[in-house]
Amino acid sequence: MELLGLLSDGFLVAFEPLNLGLIVLGVVVGLFVGAMPGLGSVNGVAILLPMTFLVPPASAIMFLAALYYGAMYGGAISSIMLGIPGASTAVATTFDGRPLAMQGEADKALIAAALASFAGGTISVILFTLFAPPLASVALDFGDPEIFALMILAFATFVGLSGDDIAKTIFSICIGMVMSAIGFDIISGEPRLVLFDLIGFQSKINFLVLAIGIYGIGEMMWTIEVSRGETMMSKATITWDRTMSNLKIIWGTWKAWLMGSGLGFFVGILPAAGATPGSLMAYGVAKMTAKDPSRFGKGAVEGVVAPEAANNAASTGSMLPMLTLGIPGSPTTAVLLGGMVIWGLQPGPRLFVTETDFVWGLIASLYAANLFAVIINIAFIPLFLWFLRTPFTILAPLIFVLSMVGGYASTERMFDVWLMLILGVGGYLMRKLDYPVAPAVLAIVLGPIAEPALRQSLLISGGDAMVFVNRPIAGPITIIALVLLFLPAIQFVWRKYVRSTKQAAG
Amino acid sequence: MKTIFRKLLGVGIAAGLVTGFTAVTGKTALAWEPVKPIQFVVMAGKGGGADKLARLIQSIIEKHKLSSKPVTPINKPGGSGAEALVYMKNHKDADHAIMVTLNSFYTTPMRQPRLGVDPLTFAPIARMAEDTFLLWVNKDSGIKNVDEFVAAAKAAGNKWIMAGTGKASEDNLLTDFLNAAYGLNMKYVPYKGGGKVAKQLAGNHANSTVNNPSEQLGFYEAGKTVALAAFTDERLPLFKDAPTFKELGKDFVYYMQRSVVGAPGMSADAQAFYQGVFKKVYDTPEWQTYMKKKSLQGELLQGDALMAYWKRENEVHRKMLIKMGAIKG
Numbered sequence: 001m002e003l004l005g006l007l008s009d010g011f012l013v014a015f016e017p018l019n020l021g022l023i024v025l026g027v028v029v030g031l032f033v034g035a036m037p038g039l040g041s042v043n044g045v046a047i048l049l050p051m052t053f054l055v056p057p058a059s060a061i062m063f064l065a066a067l068y069y070g071a072m073y074g075g076a077i078s079s080i081m082l083g084i085p086g087a088s089t090a091v092a093t094t095f096d097g098r099p100l101a102m103q104g105e106a107d108k109a110l111i112a113a114a115l116a117s118f119a120g121g122t123i124s125v126i127l128f129t130l131f132a133p134p135l136a137s138v139a140l141d142f143g144d145p146e147i148f149a150l151m152i153l154a155f156a157t158f159v160g161l162s163g164d165d166i167a168k169t170i171f172s173i174c175i176g177m178v179m180s181a182i183g184f185d186i187i188s189g190e191p192r193l194v195l196f197d198l199i200g201f202q203s204k205i206n207f208l209v210l211a212i213g214i215y216g217i218g219e220m221m222w223t224i225e226v227s228r229g230e231t232m233m234s235k236a237t238i239t240w241d242r243t244m245s246n247l248k249i250i251w252g253t254w255k256a257w258l259m260g261s262g263l264g265f266f267v268g269i270l271p272a273a274g275a276t277p278g279s280l281m282a283y284g285v286a287k288m289t290a291k292d293p294s295r296f297g298k299g300a301v302e303g304v305v306a307p308e309a310a311n312n313a314a315s316t317g318s319m320l321p322m323l324t325l326g327i328p329g330s331p332t333t334a335v336l337l338g339g340m341v342i343w344g345l346q347p348g349p350r351l352f353v354t355e356t357d358f359v360w361g362l363i364a365s366l367y368a369a370n371l372f373a374v375i376i377n378i379a380f381i382p383l384f385l386w387f388l389r390t391p392f393t394i395l396a397p398l399i400f401v402l403s404m405v406g407g408y409a410s411t412e413r414m415f416d417v418w419l420m421l422i423l424g425v426g427g428y429l430m431r432k433l434d435y436p437v438a439p440a441v442l443a444i445v446l447g448p449i450a451e452p453a454l455r456q457s458l459l460i461s462g463g464d465a466m467v468f469v470n471r472p473i474a475g476p477i478t479i480i481a482l483v484l485l486f487l488p489a490i491q492f493v494w495r496k497y498v499r500s501t502k503q504a505a506g
Numbered sequence: 507m508k509t510i511f512r513k514l515l516g517v518g519i520a521a522g523l524v525t526g527f528t529a530v531t532g533k534t535a536l537a538w539e540p541v542k543p544i545q546f547v548v549m550a551g552k553g554g555g556a557d558k559l560a561r562l563i564q565s566i567i568e569k570h571k572l573s574s575k576p577v578t579p580i581n582k583p584g585g586s587g588a589e590a591l592v593y594m595k596n597h598k599d600a601d602h603a604i605m606v607t608l609n610s611f612y613t614t615p616m617r618q619p620r621l622g623v624d625p626l627t628f629a630p631i632a633r634m635a636e637d638t639f640l641l642w643v644n645k646d647s648g649i650k651n652v653d654e655f656v657a658a659a660k661a662a663g664n665k666w667i668m669a670g671t672g673k674a675s676e677d678n679l680l681t682d683f684l685n686a687a688y689g690l691n692m693k694y695v696p697y698k699g700g701g702k703v704a705k706q707l708a709g710n711h712a713n714s715t716v717n718n719p720s721e722q723l724g725f726y727e728a729g730k731t732v733a734l735a736a737f738t739d740e741r742l743p744l745f746k747d748a749p750t751f752k753e754l755g756k757d758f759v760y761y762m763q764r765s766v767v768g769a770p771g772m773s774a775d776a777q778a779f780y781q782g783v784f785k786k787v788y789d790t791p792e793w794q795t796y797m798k799k800k801s802l803q804g805e806l807l808q809g810d811a812l813m814a815y816w817k818r819e820n821e822v823h824r825k826m827l828i829k830m831g832a833i834k835g
Contacts, residue, residue, distance in 0.1 A: 046578070046579070049564075049565065051568075053565060053569045140709035141709060142709070143706070143709060143711035144711065186696065186697075186698055187673065188673055191618075191620075203592075325725075326701065326724040327701050327702065327704075327705050334557070338557065338560075338561030338562070339565075341561070341562060342562050344795075346724055347724055348723070348725060348727060349724065349725070349728030350724070350727050452697075452698065456695055456696075456697065459693065459695050460667055460695055
């Protein structure tokens, strides 16, 4: 009951006219920032952070949190419409959102993304309200072996899928891992894999450069080849009847909503992870648990719903270690954390006790931000669809230019623009040769988290790999991951065995 | 129609050029001013001490309107600052690139001669403060003083985990000092950023750390971690119960600079501009409060005085690295 009292006090703070106005403004700015390729929530929050000096700290963080939320909604828009991930958190949304749009079902994908974002956001805020302090201690209990175990689990969800060619999936993961190894070695501090001795490879490949290259440029080239120069137009329309039947289909994916929300929230809480791995993992699990996984990658609604629910849930989740431990769960919360220091707040376990107005105002504002974001987003869908009806011959150069600008904006290095073009050609070739691209992207996101966790674990244990098995949290995760990883092999052997016994009997 | 349009365009461009030219010449007559956003490179991960510092400085500059162009922090955390140093060295626009540095400013180039970075080629803008170090343990360990720490670490031998911020970083030097001074054999495990190191201790994944106060303060105030001793000349006001290592008979004092440097090749005019900006930042009430709250020490050093300080510290670190066997003499 004390909780409800605190929360209602929080709502009183959040619904002050200034704060409410800032929340709406934050959501709108966030939608835009998220939808622009290259400009993610990190940039948005970082750029606007100094302006928040004009208002009290509680209002400032509400504005920035609303922006963070809005960006999670907005990222899906360009992922679906243009096939360029608007932000790294929306990469998984392109996997199925883009095919849906190509089939003239952009309205379905956009509505699904908005509603799933709302569900993910709301479910995670409820979890946050109820369990924030105990969950903070869970985040503390997650050491290196636990994080590494979780990373194996994430990889396993992608390998252990039926449908894709497993050899090609593993190959794709390996390519991703090699690319993620470029840059500086955390343990020794030495540069490694400086390809062709180019200075640009002395630092690691920026994820957005890679995602925009592979998805934006690669996808565009692929579409040009498929359309063979014909003027293609998307048949995207929106009518009352279509919307009703879409809603019915989307409602039918409630399992993916719940799974995405829960998984995203949990991954978001863990320091170092954040919304990008969360949404990729949710996609993997949704595909794995689906009745017919072969639909994924070809326009499955669950493939849009799961990552979108997860990235919003993760953005709430990543606020938790920020507030309670002073450790950011994602790059955006790292910037917010800097903001808290500037506003004179000391994040840490005592924040919930010393700054109740601030904390509960923020939590209440998350409920409000979610509501506004979904309403504003859905209201704009007809406009997006009108834009999508532009012939592809006009859209393609637009995608190209947006990709270029986005690639440059994220790092401000010309080297990265060239790299992005080369990666784009690489992505196109992978598609042409029928290699799945998603596992490579997953490896690039998770590799830099998994590698230090593995090496730090082994340093601590003195090289004993049992550390991943005999710890209470890491153990079960590792075992589940290994079972998933070898599931295809087990199935293969089992089928052969059944066949041979049948032959022997017959 | 077309020709009229072209003519209008031509007139427009000409007018634009003229006004632009007068604006530029008008400005250079006064003093150097940035003409585009200033990149503020952070040689550490997000959420670490250096990162929070950079963002604080950024907001002070914005709040007091100390620069006509925005200052935008960029994190280059790779390889104990190597990524940031190389980035600065190769920067094509030295007048618009400044960096917030720590002591890896000296040690990383020594350890990696292949980088071809010489810290003394950077432009000395301002030493804003010196950060302090303390020895920390988790409260659950029951350890209350350095004697108990030494006994426990000795008993654990190589199983005693000291978490720190990278190989041959400040934390690594302090760990080596403790190992040598007390005959310990602690295992040093590097992490990316002081925030992560602090969390390792609070979550009982490491046995001890040598965090800066600002990184451990949240956990300290929540009663999760304990400060045993300080690597300073005098006790820190925030941690009065923690003796200095000097008091304990080990003559070892170590500080970390929190300095702002300009990219190598920065023009003298630009240096003067940034020195002016950071002098003003230092004098703001926000900066003074921050120093007190995070128990930062030291006064402002600029220009030649800062260069002299770098030369001295560079030699001190060279000797320390030779002693620990990280580089050859």
